[in-house]
Amino acid sequence: MKILILGGDGYLGWPTAMYFSRKGHEVAVVDNFNKRKWEMEQGVKPLLPISTLHDRVGVWEKITGKKIKMYIGDLTNERHVQKVFEDFIPEAIVHYGEQPSAPYSMIGNHSAAETQINNVVGTLNVLFAMKRTCPSAHLVKLGTMGEYGTPNIDIEEGYITVNHKGRSDVMIFPKRAGSFYHLSKVHDSHNIEFACRTWGMRATDLNQGVVYGLETEETKLDPKLNTSFHYDAIFGTALNRFCVQAVADLPLTPYGSGGQKRGYLNIIDTLQCVELAVLNPADKGEFRVFNQFTEVFSVNKLADIVKSCGEKIGLQVKIMNIPNPRKEAEDHYYNPVHTKLLDLGLEPNKLSDVLINSMLKKIIENKGNIVKEILLPTILWDQKSN
Ligand code: USQ
Numbered sequence: 523m524k525i526l527i528l529g530g531d532g533y534l535g536w537p538t539a540m541y542f543s544r545k546g547h548e549v550a551v552v553d554n555f556n557k558r559k560w561e562m563e564q565g566v567k568p569l570l571p572i573s574t575l576h577d578r579v580g581v582w583e584k585i586t587g588k589k590i591k592m593y594i595g596d597l598t599n600e601r602h603v604q605k606v607f608e609d610f611i612p613e614a615i616v617h618y619g620e621q622p623s624a625p626y627s628m629i630g631n632h633s634a635a636e637t638q639i640n641n642v643v644g645t646l647n648v649l650f651a652m653k654r655t656c657p658s659a660h661l662v663k664l665g666t667m668g669e670y671g672t673p674n675i676d677i678e679e680g681y682i683t684v685n686h687k688g689r690s691d692v693m694i695f696p697k698r699a700g701s702f703y704h705l706s707k708v709h710d711s712h713n714i715e716f717a718c719r720t721w722g723m724r725a726t727d728l729n730q731g732v733v734y735g736l737e738t739e740e741t742k743l744d745p746k747l748n749t750s751f752h753y754d755a756i757f758g759t760a761l762n763r764f765c766v767q768a769v770a771d772l773p774l775t776p777y778g779s780g781g782q783k784r785g786y787l788n789i790i791d792t793l794q795c796v797e798l799a800v801l802n803p804a805d806k807g808e809f810r811v812f813n814q815f816t817e818v819f820s821v822n823k824l825a826d827i828v829k830s831c832g833e834k835i836g837l838q839v840k841i842m843n844i845p846n847p848r849k850e851a852e853d854h855y856y857n858p859v860h861t862k863l864l865d866l867g868l869e870p871n872k873l874s875d876v877l878i879n880s881m882l883k884k885i886i887e888n889k890g891n892i893v894k895e896i897l898l899p900t901i902l903w904d905q906k907s908n
Contacts, residue, residue: 525800526612527551528597528648529619530590531558531575533750534664534733534792538616540740540747541793542800543588550591550610551575552619556640557750557757560626566754566896569766569888570736573746581746597644600651607651614800615652617663619644620706624668625756625847625901627703634702641706642713649717660803661714661725662796667785667815667858669708669729671698672851677858680727680811695811700850701903711811718809725808726799730792731785731815734761735877736884738790749789754896761786761824763897765878768832768839769885770892777899778846780822783856785815788871798866813860816870831878847899 525542529535530551543549553575561567573581579590591610595602597619620641621627627637645663652659670677673696682695694715699705717723736751752758753766764774776782787795795814804810819827825841832839846852864870871877885892 523613524548526610526615528617532618535618537738537749539590543590552593552606554596564756568750568752569891570748570751572748572750581744585743597647600647603647603651607655611656612659614660616796623757624701624703627701628901628903637703638706642709645710653721662799663727665707665711665727665729667729667731668704669697669699671700672854672856674855679813679859679862715809718807722807724804724806726804726810728812728814731787732759733789733792735789755899760821764825764828765881765885768828768837769889770894773840773842774825776821776825776843778852780843781820781853783818783820785818787816791816791871795863802866812862813858817872831875847902849903
């Protein structure tokens with residue numbers, strides 16, 4: 523298939539591009555390096571050294587003989603998006619091309635607006651370009667489980683049947699997101715659902731949980747194919763951060779009481795899920811929603827797992843619950859349905875001691891790169907000065 527990966531320079535986009543290319547698909551990536559710019563502005567960088575996109579694509583071709591086409595430019599520029607679509611004419615579009623960090627979006631007015639303009643306008647431009655150039659193509663959009671928040675009822679996969687005053691309808695599941703970033707994904711979902719309903723487009727919204735891991739089969743082929751594993755308090759996510767804290771002799775930091783539960787998945791399962799969505803497209807006019815994660819953990823539980831694995835390999839691991847910089851429920855019901863990807867054949871690679879050990883080992887090899895100062899959170903959800 524002809525697969526266009528938006529955000530192809532990122533933590534998930536680059537491994538996805540290599541994965542599909544290795545399987546024989548014709549792959550092109552789009553990126554404007556905004557993520558690298560935001561990292562520089564915030565003074566943080568990934569744990570493993572990251573080559574330029576041009577170098578990665580060159581190394582990939584040298585090792586595998588397969589070409590990945592590059593389009594450098596901004597998704598909020600509608601002319602650029604249109605030109606990419608006219609040139610490549612994709613059959614499937616995998617859309618990761620967004621600002622991905624909740625804390626970044628909460629720095630203040632500017633970063634909240636930047637996040638929502640980048641994400642919402644970019645996706646709108648993609649929808650219009652699809653409509654003009656490839657209306658039968660399938661959009662596989664990375665949404666987030668955080669769109670739903672933590673309601674006191676089971677979270678369904680996208681839709682819920684509502685009975686109200688004797689009448690009944692199937693409605694989009696109510697959303698109560700926890701940051702301006704998560705809200706940008708809510709706005710995207712509504713725009714995409716509208717495009718499917720109105721223009722007969724086909725789309726799958728992958729409401730993904732928190733991803734962990736720093737390697738895939740393809741990144742292991744050469745250090746120049748590394749992906750951008752973040753551990754800082756802005757772009758790093760819970761389990762990845764805890765593993766780095768364990769190696770850096772710093773306490774693991776569940777926020778608040780640590781009872782926050784989220785869905786988690788391994789980076790290699792992200793690739794598997796995206797492939798299942800691409801190979802089994804939504805119907806024409808269908809806005810399909812999958813809840814994409816394999817297991818639910820509280821942050822305290824994750825910290826306990828990392829502590830016990832770390833201690834088995836001789837690390838001294840402490841856990842220190844610190845004041846929660848976010849406004850979020852810390853003791854709540856959480857039971858999201860997640861059967862649709864399993865029905866399509868997903869075989870989960872669940873969190874195991876072996877996996878954590880391999881993450882810890884890789885982080886230990888790169889311990890010299892850890893900058894301890896960027897691990898503690900500094901962005902507050904109710905910041906007074908922004
Ligand atoms: N947390 C801690 N300690 C830490 C870091 C995080 O307790 O050191 C807690 C947070 O308060 C939160 C939970 O862990 O309750 C998850 O936080 P996170 O930073 O791992 O993930 P989050 O901000 O929710 O965002 C990440 C990705 C985002 C994706 C989302 C999926 O950055 O792109 O959409 O995970 S989800 O969480 O399901 O919405």
